[in-house]
Amino acid sequence: xxxxxxxxxxxxxxxxxxxFAGCVNREEDIPDFEVYDEEQFADILFDLTLVEAAYRxxxxxxxxxxxxxxxxxxxxxxxxxxxxxxxxxxxxxxxETEKMVSVYERVTQKIDEQRSLRGVAVKNEE
Numbered sequence: 001x002x003x004x005x006x007x008x009x010x011x012x013x014x015x016x017x018x019x020f021a022g023c024v025n026r027e028e029d030i031p032d033f034e035v036y037d038e039e040q041f042a043d044i045l046f047d048l049t050l051v052e053a054a055y056r057x058x059x060x061x062x063x064x065x066x067x068x069x070x071x072x073x074x075x076x077x078x079x080x081x082x083x084x085x086x087x088x089x090x091x092x093x094x095x096e097t098e099k100m101v102s103v104y105e106r107v108t109q110k111i112d113e114q115r116s117l118r119g120v121a122v123k124n125e126e
Contacts, residue, residue: 042106
């Protein structure tokens, strides 16, 4: 009986240890790349949104896609980053839904601010 109780206690402790070890941040959960803060990511996305809008207006131009790609690279260089780091951050924020929503709220706010500065009416969704 005592042996059976010890066995149950040991197995129970092993299961609890395994459970709690799984809840701890493991080293592989920590990104091995530079994670942009939300403001920095919003700034980059804002600039890329403007590039995309300009492209959509001028996409009939034969070299529009080439220009867009070159400007995308210039935007990333301007923000001291590269396409790989941007893509890794895109994937990171895509997995963190609340953070991505916050980033896009900032992008929307920046777009509204720019429209206001240019005298374009901003649609209020309230």
